[in-house]
Each structure stands twice: as C-alpha cells, then as structure tokens.
Amino acid sequence: MGVASAMRQEDVLLPSYRDNGALLWRGVKMEEILLYWGGDERGNLSSGPPHDFPFCIPVGSQAPHAAGVAYALKFRKQQGVAVCLLGDGATSKGDMYEAMNFAGVHRLPVVFVVNNNQWAISVPLKLQTAAQTLAQKAIAAGFYGEQVDGNDIVAVREAANEAIDHARRGCGPRLIEALTYRLGDHTTADDAARYRLPQDVQMRWKEEPIARLRAYLVSQKAWGKAEEEELSSHCQREIDAAVERYLATSSRAPETMFEHLYKDLPAVYAAQREELEGLANA
C-alpha cells in the first residue's frame, strides 16, 4: 500500500502474488482479484492501469520484465517508473540479480521493493542468504539499496517516494528492502506451526502495521473509536458487495480456453476447439 500510494498512473506495477494491497490501490477491483484466485483468467483483465502486470506466480521471474518495461519507458522518453515487488525468497534467484545488473548498467527507471517478511513458506531468511541485508544486494549491481521499517506505512511511503522520484529524474534504479514479518500462514494450505514457534509469531504481532498506524493516529488525536467503527463497517460492506459480485460472475464455456492463446487462433487448433465445444454441448 505504501509503495503503490507513491506511484503515478503512468508508472508500471509488476507485483508478486502477495500484493493485493498494491493492486487495490492501483484500481483493480476486489472482485477481480477474487475472480483470478477463484480460478478465472478474466480476473486479470482488471480495472487497474492497462499497462500494469498481473500477479506473478513464478517467484522472482517478474524482475527481468521490470527491467524490460523500464527500458521501454526510458527509450520512449516517457516519465513512468517500473515498480517491481518481490519477496525475500525471490532475492535468491538469478532472475533478480540479472535484472538489477542490467538496470544498473543502463540506469533504468525501476525500483525493486523486497517485502522481507523473513519467510519463504517454511524457509527462514538465514537459510536464504548469508548476506547481512538484502538491501546490500543492490551494491553489486552498482546502485543504492536501503532498508526501511516495512511495518511503518509512513516510512514505506516516504522511502518509495524518494526512490521512485530518483528513478523518474533519470538517476537510475533503487532497491528498497522493507523489513516485516509474515504473521499468517503462507497459504490456507500451509500450517506454519510445523516450522515456527507460536510465541515467536505472537511477539511479532506487537509490530503489526495496522495497529501501529492506529496507535499513532490516536496519539495525534486524528483517529478515534467513531472513525474506526465507521471504517470497519465501510470495509465490511465493500467486501460483502465484492464477494457478491464475484459469486455472481457468469461461468464461461470451456472452449473459451482457446481464446487469447494467439491473437488469431491458428487453423490447426480449430479441430481441438470444436471437439471441446461439441463435448460441452453434448
């Protein structure tokens, strides 16, 4: 959220699968996100900026896309910046290093943001790397990287602003390592109790970013019980309505799996498509 809020419409987001918040900020509708994870490609049609990338599932593989996008933006002398979101696990892949390395050579307008939540499913950061920080990986690529408190949305926004602005001015890429902690299981199919102690997780709840933001706002007398209740019921209504719209989406005919495979389906695949259509209509 902090990063996305620092972006402009013409910037290009390259998110990982974890970045619902950034997508919502970019204008993607909640029901579209539900539709994608509910098993329907139409969710990626998305109401967000048409040039943004969809969720990237193969970890880290969006990093070279970000370099390519940034090259295109610079080549066309457009003002946009590519913003690539990755996990701590992704920093172990060559993809990210290859992308950063190229971005460094051409001083591309790209910002890599690592959501360092300390875990890649069950693998803790210390098994991911012996590097002291992930931010320092930027040094090898010839540009500046910094750590930021990822549980402080104001700090994240500030760091993102600075980095995106730097890239936009033509001063080259940046890496931000946002330090945080994955409080939940990796997915609904994961059971984190198998690999970490509940008390360790419990301790981290003290730094939970929404609670911290609330405490801060309350201390500044900018937020109170009434606002909290109002926001909470507003969100509940939004979510309920989005779920309803998601559940109401029509199903699609099976042969639509042949759509958008190529711009125009090559004739040689017409028979397969017809077979499927026939089965569906039988």
Next chain:
Amino acid sequence: MPEVTLVDAINLVLARAMQDDPNVIVFGEDVGINGGVFRATAGLQQRFGPERVLDTPLAELLISGLCVGMASQGLKPVGEIQFMGFIYPCIDQLVNHASRLRHRTQGRLSCPMVLRAPCGAGIRAPEHHSEHTEAMLTHIPGLRVVIPSSPERAYGLLLAAIHDPDPVVFLEPTRLYRGARGLVDDNGEALSLDVAFVLREGRDVTLIGWGAILKETLAAAEALADEGISAEVIDLATLKPYDAETILASVAKTGRCVIVHEAARTGGLGAEIAALLAERGLTSLLAPVARVAGYDTVIPLPRLEQSYIPSINRIVSAARRACRFT
C-alpha cells in the same frame, strides 16, 4: 536481385524491420559493435544507434525476460541467444510468461517478441554449440517456432516473425548461415507463418524436413529419382503451429512418408507428425511412416558429428524401404 547467404538475409530483414518500425529493438550478447558472433547484426548498431541495438550482459534469462517486459509495453524486441545450447535458461520465461501473457490477461497485455537462436551441428563447433532441441519449444502452447532452410525463406519468415503479434522463437541453422545462397529481393514481403513449403513435387514418397537437413533431403530426392522413385519434399518451416494440411494432402497422394530431422529421435517433432498420420492419414498409408533422425545420444563433438547428422544414404534407404514395403 543480389545473391546472398542466409546470414546476409537475416541481416537484411533486421535492417529493414528497424528502418520501417521505430519500435524494433535488437539486443543480445555481442550484437552491437561486433555485429554478432555470426555477423547477423553487422552494421546495425552503427546505423540505428546503441539504444536500438544493444549488447546485453551475459545473461540469457535476462534477454528473454527483457523481451517480455519490452513487448508488454508495445516495443518489438528481437533478442538474440548466441547459440541454441544456451537457450535453456529462457525456457522459464517462454513457458511461464511469453507464451501465456496474452491468455492470462485475456488480451489486455500481449507479447509480440522474437527470440533468435542459431542451431544445429555441422560447423565443427565446440561442445554445446550444435544443439537442435526444437521439440522442447514446440511443446509450448501459445508460442510460435520457425526455422528457415534457405536465404529466401529466412527473409520472408523472419520478417513475418517480426510482424507477428505473438512470441516467436526463430531458429537459424548455423550450417546454412554461409552454406546456403539464394536470390533475395529486399522487398519487405513477408511469408505466411501458417503454411509449409513444397520444395519438390513427387508421386511415390513424401520426405518432410526442416532447417539445414533439407539439403540432404533434397539430395536424397535427387538420388531417388535416378532409381525411378519420385519423392515429394516438404519444408515444414513453421514447427509450431505446423501445417498439418499440407502434410496430409501430400501423403494422401504418395501414400508414404519419411520424416527427417537432425534433433534426437525420441519425442522429436517427427513423432508428432507420425502420430498425425496415424490419426488422420492411416487410410492413405501404403507403408509404415519412417523417421530418419539424430540418434538418442548426446550430440557428439565435431569428429563424429557427420555420423550423427542424418545422411543422404540413410534418407534414401528409408525412402526405398517405404517404397518396397508390401
């Protein structure tokens, strides 16, 4: 019309495409000032500048990933992989992104990119420089895979690949780079990526091949003619999607088919064509479909490579057997 080599034809197309479309960007290892290790990009950087013709760091995954990123924003990237033996780090990008970006965004984004790679044995190259592993690529839905067998077709097919709205892997037989010459009119006319070429008409047996091996295949057809066997020769050229109708029509006429490819036999594209004929051409077959292919071995180092590449003799024998089958 000048007579040019296949690598000259590639160079002509790249120059023309860059001239006609400011979105075309050429990049890869050593493609800039050096003009590529085979000189396919010679002179391009001087002519179009270092922003449009750039040397990338030595990173193949990056080259394919850059293609996806650039293409998604409306550029027309033409990436070069120096040899097919080094294309494997690109497979992730080709399978997981390039070939499905259009589908997974339901047409919101697309990936009009070309990835060029020299392929094949026969130039006494070191280990890893003689790969011919097209079947790894033809298995990928959403991708196009193309390979020319002459300078004329290199010109028309590469131009078509660059114009195509979807990702294309364009394989270039190293053996033909300077080994094939032809008259090429630099007229900006592209060929279709959906049709195979009948290089020679015949009545008795259909020989199907692609890339450099068509040289041996055409020579085999010539030798067969001396024995009174009339062979039809098809250059498949577009390997994915491939033109099934031209194959079926030819075999309906000849009743016999020999598939020739340099790639290893098992799971090669020849197996797909044999299956096509079993499914849709069985009633016209007068003899079992035969494959003359590279062996299921590691491609040997140069001392033995000529024993690996399907020879004229092997093709002639297979065709003869098919014609004598009762």
